[in-house]
Amino acid sequence: MSKNNLNQRNKIEDFLFKSKFDYENQPINRLKKVKIIQNKQELLKKLKLKIENLKDCELKNNANKIVFSDGNEDSSVMIIGEGPGQKEDELGKPFVGDAGILLNKMLAAINLDRKDIYITNVVNYRPPSNRKPEIKEIKRYSEYLYEHIEIINPKMIILLGSTAMEAFFWIKFKNIKRKRNLERNIY
Numbered sequence: 001m002s003k004n005n006l007n008q009r010n011k012i013e014d015f016l017f018k019s020k021f022d023y024e025n026q027p028i029n030r031l032k033k034v035k036i037i038q039n040k041q042e043l044l045k046k047l048k049l050k051i052e053n054l055k056d057c058e059l060k061n062n063a064n065k066i067v068f069s070d071g072n073e074d075s076s077v078m079i080i081g082e083g084p085g086q087k088e089d090e091l092g093k094p095f096v097g098d099a100g101i102l103l104n105k106m107l108a109a110i111n112l113d114r115k116d117i118y119i120t121n122v123v124n125y126r127p128p129s130n131r132k133p134e135i136k137e138i139k140r141y142s143e144y145l146y147e148h149i150e151i152i153n154p155k156m157i158i159l160l161g162s163t164a165m166e167a168f169f170w171i172k173f174k175n176i177k178r179k180r181n182l183e184r185n186i187y
Contacts, residue, residue, distance in 0.1 A: 040073045043151045051124050051144055059125035059137060065092040066125060069148075071118040078154035079103070079119045080145070082163040083133050089126035094119045103160075118152050120145070122167040133163055142167045 048068045054060055067084035070093045079095075087097030095103050104114055123133045123141045133141075145167055149157065159165050 040151055044069070044073060044148075047144060047147055047151065051141075057125070057140070059123055059127055059133075062128045063125035064089050067092055067094050067121060068124055069118065069120040070094050070096075071114060072116055073118055073152060075116060075118040075152070076155040077112075077117040077158065078149065078152050078156070079117060079158045079160060080164045080168065081119070081121045082161040083121050083123040084126040085130055086126065094121050118154065120148055122163050135166075138163060138167045139170065142170055 048066065051068070052066055060066075063084070067088045081094055081099070084094060085097045085099065087100075088094055094100075103119075107114060107117070122145055123137055124144070127133050127137070157168070159168055
């Protein structure tokens with residue numbers, strides 16, 4: 001009986017390892033091939049201009065400068081934060097205040113330099129009194145955030161804070177909430 005089991009195992013191993021299956025040491029790339037954007041700088045300038053030309057924006061009216069981005073646009077890592085603070089509003093760059101100092105230390109701890117990554121925010125203008133951006137503001141700027149991500153085309157996105165998470169997953173959370181409401185009505 002044990003010889004039959006052994007023979008069965010050998011047959012299975014022969015089938016798996018000596019059959020038509022082709023095994024490689026490299027993982028299979030199941031992702032769609034994304035076209036490489038040749039002129040990122042030009043597209044980023046157009047996006048920045050779109051945001052600067054926004055009409056009827058309370059955030060824009062209360063801010064000093066647009067806080068668009070910082071870092072290497074060819075980076076494979078993109079960090080998305082909540083929104084600019086007072087220091088960022090003065091200098092026009094994201095994460096240059098106390099949060100920026102902490103971010104720089106965290107990046108240094110994993111041997112990354114700020115110049116090697118790309119940083120932006122959910123909203124590009126400072127909310128009054130450093131408050132959290134409101135849902136209507138997140139929704140308005142999320143269109144520009146998605147375009148920003150598409151231009152940079154990073155391999156990894158790091159979301160810093162709940163506002164960044166809400167903006168990034170807005171459609172997904174909205175649909176989940178809607179689905180749950182429908183399920184409640186069914187039962």
